[in-house]
Amino acid sequence: VKLASNESPWPPLPSIAAAMTAAARDANRYPDHLATELRVRLADRFGVDPAEVAVGAGAVGLLFQLGTAFLDPGDEVVFGWPSFEAYPIVARLAGATAVPVPLRRQTIDGAAIAAAVTERTRLVLLASPNNPTGTALRRVELEHILAAVPDTCLVVADEAYREFVTGADVATGLADRGPNLVVLRTFSKAYGLAGARVGYAIAAPDVVRALDKVLVPFAVNAMAQVGATTALGVDEWDLLEPRIEATVAERARVASRLRTTGWSVPDPQANFVWLPTGAAAVPLAHAMEARGVVTRPFEDVGVRVTIGQPAENDAFLAAFEAAAKEVDAELAWALPIGDQARHAHAWLQQIDAAEARLGALLDAQPTGLTEPDPGGTEQWEAGQVWAHIGEFGHYWLRELRLVLDGPADPTPFGRTKTNPHRIAAIESGRHTEAAQHFDSLRRAFDGLRALLAEMTAEDWARVGRHEKLGDMNVERILQEFLVGHAVEHADQLTALAHG
Numbered sequence: 001v002k003l004a005s006n007e008s009p010w011p012p013l014p015s016i017a018a019a020m021t022a023a024a025r026d027a028n029r030y031p032d033h034l035a036t037e038l039r040v041r042l043a044d045r046f047g048v049d050p051a052e053v054a055v056g057a058g059a060v061g062l063l064f065q066l067g068t069a070f071l072d073p074g075d076e077v078v079f080g081w082p083s084f085e086a087y088p089i090v091a092r093l094a095g096a097t098a099v100p101v102p103l104r105r106q107t108i109d110g111a112a113i114a115a116a117v118t119e120r121t122r123l124v125l126l127a128s129p130n131n132p133t134g135t136a137l138r139r140v141e142l143e144h145i146l147a148a149v150p151d152t153c154l155v156v157a158d159e160a161y162r163e164f165v166t167g168a169d170v171a172t173g174l175a176d177r178g179p180n181l182v183v184l185r186t187f188s189k190a191y192g193l194a195g196a197r198v199g200y201a202i203a204a205p206d207v208v209r210a211l212d213k214v215l216v217p218f219a220v221n222a223m224a225q226v227g228a229t230t231a232l233g234v235d236e237w238d239l240l241e242p243r244i245e246a247t248v249a250e251r252a253r254v255a256s257r258l259r260t261t262g263w264s265v266p267d268p269q270a271n272f273v274w275l276p277t278g279a280a281a282v283p284l285a286h287a288m289e290a291r292g293v294v295t296r297p298f299e300d301v302g303v304r305v306t307i308g309q310p311a312e313n314d315a316f317l318a319a320f321e322a323a324a325k326e327v328d329a330e331l332a333w334a335l336p337i338g339d340q341a342r343h344a345h346a347w348l349q350q351i352d353a354a355e356a357r358l359g360a361l362l363d364a365q366p367t368g369l370t371e372p373d374p375g376g377t378e379q380w381e382a383g384q385v386w387a388h389i390g391e392f393g394h395y396w397l398r399e400l401r402l403v404l405d406g407p408a409d410p411t412p413f414g415r416t417k418t419n420p421h422r423i424a425a426i427e428s429g430r431h432t433e434a435a436q437h438f439d440s441l442r443r444a445f446d447g448l449r450a451l452l453a454e455m456t457a458e459d460w461a462r463v464g465r466h467e468k469l470g471d472m473n474v475e476r477i478l479q480e481f482l483v484g485h486a487v488e489h490a491d492q493l494t495a496l497a498h499g
């Protein structure tokens, strides 16, 4: 069972394979060097100008083109680490200096990346979702980075796994396009064409021109061009999408199984899961290989496991359970294990449930005013409840982060009901559509889920100091201000809907 290279477990769609076979009959001819038709189809798909699309031999081909076109000796290349193994090689080949920036909680740390940028930085390489940890870059983190880089630096959003992303608050370079932002994508993963070697970049026309100057002649061969162009067809997408959905569902099943059996894993947003094993990485991978399951160990860091078909994933889970005992995998696991892992997972499920309940209330017809809150006087109409729902998630997520990261333990945090920003947000948002507020909460809860999945045992032990409620541990903060809080307001809306 080969789960080592983040490939699709399905062979190419028959229509794609047939188009490539047909193209092979003309393989005595050189292909179109620039793959013009493919660029036009990609431009169409993304609503950009064909002059803003470059193609190359895989996303990795385009990464090397970026290095060749934009790096000189002495330049700096900044990237999170661990990340895609090609990044330091791109820097080294150009005589540039690689500047790896450690991940924070298994995720690219936008503030640290921004701080690592100097006037010599020419490329910032951001894999999102990140290979090998599978975690995705949140919007605020990308905004941090874009605000920090000088005009002379390109920011590359390497979105090789973008099609598998389900998180509501995940950044995409396509939404933040600017003169120095490059989005990299590929046909290797979701489209199942890793062996064909086609990737593409969406970037400003002058960046595309620079990339084209260093494109190896005929780098994207005729069969690959035809295969990728065919893959962009509407009918093909209708067949590929269920495969992506199946991978995402299996990813959730595998992560949930690992967590409920006592092994926390970070929030997986790509077609693989990450086992943060620390020193046990290589022995664990060997022990799984001895049981017929090939995974990818990163020495002393962790093991990356591609999501395959259900039977392959079951084979992995069985191999892992046996191998983990054999090599004492729990000794250096970087995230909570055992009961603490199960407990963290229970919180994730409670967040899902609270979100689903509020989502179901979007179609309700609430009328009247809420009961005064216990010990308080506030009575709200539904619009005010939704306005509050739209703002409290982001606020308390930020405060929770403050408690986790604060220098003091307990860290002072939070606000009370009389906070003027809180009151103003509830007033100004009361006539906005509920769906918009719900979407805002969904993004906050998405960030919260990722944060909880990536919190260490030390993080869980932090304490905050609230001016009215006193010292509160993380669980109490979650209950009082985030998850339980959402449920309380769902109760209020339910009451209003029943008159």
Ligand SMILES: Cc1ncc(COP(=O)(O)O)c(C=O)c1O
Residues within 6 Å of the ligand: 005, 006, 057, 058, 059, 060, 061, 084, 127, 128, 129, 130, 131, 158, 160, 185, 186, 187, 188, 194, 198, 199
């Ligand atoms: C983050 C990232 N970028 C790029 C690639 C390379 O993709 P391609 O097959 O298009 O070269 C990979 C492949 O593993 C990857 O993980």
